[in-house]
Amino acid sequence: xxxxxxxxxxxxxxxxxxxxxxxxxxxxxxxxxxxxxxxxxxxxxxxxxxxxxxxxxxxxxxxxxxxxxxxxxxxxxxxxxxxxxxxxxxxxxxxxxxxxxxxxxxxxxxxxxxxxxxxxxxxxxxxxxxxxxxxxxxxxxxxxxxxxxxxxxxxxxxxxxxxxxxxxxxxxxx
Amino acid sequence: xxxxxxxxxxxxxxxxxxxxxxxxxxxxxxxxxxxxxxxxxxxxxxxxxxxxxxxxxxxxxxxxxxxxxxxxxxxxxxxxxxxxxxxxxxxxxxxxxxxxxxxxxxxxxxxxxxxxxxxxxxxxxxxxxxxxxxxxxxxxxxxxxxxxxxxxxxxxxxxxxxxxxxxxxxxxxxxxxxxxxxxxxxxxxxxxxxxxxxxxxxxxxxxxxxxxxxxxxxxxxxxxxxxxxxxxxxxxxxxxxxxxxxxxxxxxxxxxxxxxxxxxxxxxxxxxxxxxxxxxxxxxxxxxxxxxxxxxxxxxxxxxxxxxxxxxxxxxxxxxxxxxxxxxxxxxxxxxxxxxxxxxxxxxxxxxxxxxxxxxxxxxxx
Ligand SMILES: Cc1cc2nc3c(=O)[nH]c(=O)nc-3n(C[C@H](O)[C@H](O)[C@H](O)COP(=O)(O)OP(=O)(O)OC[C@H]3O[C@@H](n4cnc5c(N)ncnc54)[C@H](O)[C@@H]3O)c2cc1C
Ligand code: SF4
Ligand code: SF4
Numbered sequence: 001x002x003x004x005x006x007x008x009x010x011x012x013x014x015x016x017x018x019x020x021x022x023x024x025x026x027x028x029x030x031x032x033x034x035x036x037x038x039x040x041x042x043x044x045x046x047x048x049x050x051x052x053x054x055x056x057x058x059x060x061x062x063x064x065x066x067x068x069x070x071x072x073x074x075x076x077x078x079x080x081x082x083x084x085x086x087x088x089x090x091x092x093x094x095x096x097x098x099x100x101x102x103x104x105x106x107x108x109x110x111x112x113x114x115x116x117x118x119x120x121x122x123x124x125x126x127x128x129x130x131x132x133x134x135x136x137x138x139x140x141x142x143x144x145x146x147x148x149x150x151x152x153x154x155x156x157x158x159x160x161x162x163x164x165x166x167x168x169x170x171x172x173x174x
Numbered sequence: 175x176x177x178x179x180x181x182x183x184x185x186x187x188x189x190x191x192x193x194x195x196x197x198x199x200x201x202x203x204x205x206x207x208x209x210x211x212x213x214x215x216x217x218x219x220x221x222x223x224x225x226x227x228x229x230x231x232x233x234x235x236x237x238x239x240x241x242x243x244x245x246x247x248x249x250x251x252x253x254x255x256x257x258x259x260x261x262x263x264x265x266x267x268x269x270x271x272x273x274x275x276x277x278x279x280x281x282x283x284x285x286x287x288x289x290x291x292x293x294x295x296x297x298x299x300x301x302x303x304x305x306x307x308x309x310x311x312x313x314x315x316x317x318x319x320x321x322x323x324x325x326x327x328x329x330x331x332x333x334x335x336x337x338x339x340x341x342x343x344x345x346x347x348x349x350x351x352x353x354x355x356x357x358x359x360x361x362x363x364x365x366x367x368x369x370x371x372x373x374x375x376x377x378x379x380x381x382x383x384x385x386x387x388x389x390x391x392x393x394x395x396x397x398x399x400x401x402x403x404x405x406x407x408x409x410x411x412x413x414x415x416x417x418x419x420x421x422x423x424x425x426x427x428x429x430x431x432x433x434x435x436x437x438x439x440x441x442x443x444x445x446x447x448x449x450x451x452x453x454x455x456x457x458x459x460x461x462x463x464x465x466x467x468x469x470x471x472x473x474x475x476x477x478x479x480x481x482x483x484x485x486x487x488x489x490x491x492x493x494x495x496x497x498x499x500x501x502x503x504x505x506x507x508x509x510x511x512x513x514x515x516x517x518x519x520x521x522x523x524x525x526x527x528x529x530x531x532x533x534x535x536x537x538x539x540x
Contacts, residue, residue, distance in 0.1 A: 015365035016383040017373025048370040052227040054235035071520030092225035093371025133380020169378040
């Protein structure tokens with residue numbers, strides 16, 4: 001993971017589980033293509049070499065490039081990604097997301113994994129959290145599915161487009 | 175003690191490793207008896223509600239307790255070859271007579287004579303000492319998991335987690351899923367010991383992970399009311415101001431150590447190996463210890479993962495069946511080793527590899 005923990009505060013943050021910069025295994029899609037891509041592209045944040053590969057083996061299109069070594073970090077072939085979010089449901093690290101930028105002028109849709117109670121319902125307003133759990137905006141639940149019928153729900157939330165690089169979780173408010 | 179049970183293969187411990195050893199050997203035709211202390215087989219797997227890592231061969235992406243069901247189904251499909259005796263603990267081994275003693279519940283005792291034995295007794299939790307760690311409210315992570323995931327009881331309202339290895343991170347997440355607040359996770363090292371993704375998953379729910387921090391003491395009148403934590407420098411000396419954290423539970427997730435009493439009793443050759451987290455038996459490639467009739471598999475051979483424990487169980491079961499004179503698929507042995515090598519290939523596996531090379535022998539003198 002190339003962790004140089006004594007250096008900057010940023011690296012310290014990274015060492016405690018907060019992504020700070022793009023790095024192998026945790027990159028954003030190419031902006032131009034992403035903006036036009038109906039259905040969105042996958043974003044995976046899994047920068048450490050660990051013996052794990054369900055993102056690659058569950059992807060129906062090969063968009064998560066098949067691993068040579070099970071410890072590989074995921075690499076994405078964006079031409080193949082349909083935004084189906086199967087990887088979102090399958091990844092045991094809850095490290096896969098799909099973001100669709102074509103939803104509106106200022107709004108995007110993020111599909112994220114959710115395993116807490118209560119489950120959000122369609123149409124509900126939720127709080128959107130960044131990578132350290134701060135509430136950074138409100139969002140509206142657009143869809144709730146359970147693709148693999150295994151209690152990991154995939155929640156689609158409409159969020160401000162300018163926050164797609166920050167929002168990675170939601171809090172359901174009753 | 176009158177009763178004596180006879181079996182081809184005795185498997186001690188019905189966790190991931192033991193169940194795989196039993197399935198593999200029974201698949202080759204062995205008569206197997208599995209002894210498990212707990213009320214049900216499955217070991218650590220039963221407590222794991224999260225999805226597992228690893229590769230598809232080891233059921234990655236499947237929740238732990240489901241994996242236990244898959245293994246038990248495999249065993250059931252083999253007919254009556256495997257007998258699983260739960261609520262029974264193997265209490266000792268008598269090398270001169272060559273039998274094990276077992277205790278069912280608290281009163282029924284019997285002896286077991288086996289041609290071959292796989293010891294897959296898993297691991298025990300470690301604790302670290304600090305003032306007032308005997309107050310009610312201080313738990314091991316395993317106990318918290320058992321309470322929550324097996325009995326559906328939450329241990330308290332607000333938890334201080336000590337240790338950011340995979341267990342500390344995962345149990346924090348599971349506590350949060352059960353609606354319990356996590357005041358903080360403290361970790362003495364400068365980076366989380368568990369997988370980064372597990373840390374990220376609880377960070378984004380707002381749970382702080384304080385690196386280079388430790389618990390200094392607990393306090394409370396009759397039960398835990400809080401803990402004092404403090405920062406550590408790079409020589410692990412306390413620095414900065416102590417800080418008080420309010421909590422009613424302190425959960426210790428500071429590591430596991432292999433359960434090896436039976437190997438000592440069997441006079442197996444042992445080595446203290448820090449990378450494998452304690453004393454472990456030397457073994458050859460088939461997982462046979464220096465005792466010609468005793469194999470080891472899983473966390474008892476060194477703390478690793480369920481994925482590796484299952485493959486080791488297969489290897490031990492395969493080899494024990496072969497030693498019983500049963501026909502086995504020779505290629506399986508190579509395939510299992512390829513899988514193990516893959517699982518251990520990464521940077522996380524580096525420590526394990528370093529440990530294994532110290533305890534792996536080329537073979538035992540006949
Ligand atoms: C919180 C947590 C999360 C984990 N997550 C993962 C993961 O994502 N992926 C992964 O691969 N691994 C994971 N693991 C690790 C995995 O659970 C263990 O490595 C695995 O269960 C080890 O299997 P085992 O069969 O060696 O031991 P255990 O599962 O511990 O089984 C040993 C069994 O032996 C029994 N026993 C012990 N002594 C005796 C005796 N004398 N007589 C009779 N029975 C006895 C015990 O009751 C126990 O059931 C996790 C572990 C924990 C605690
Ligand atoms: S969203 Fe679908 S197509 Fe894209 S990487 Fe994930 S599983 Fe593959
Ligand atoms: S499945 Fe998830 S945790 Fe595993 S390698 Fe892929 S992204 Fe990482």
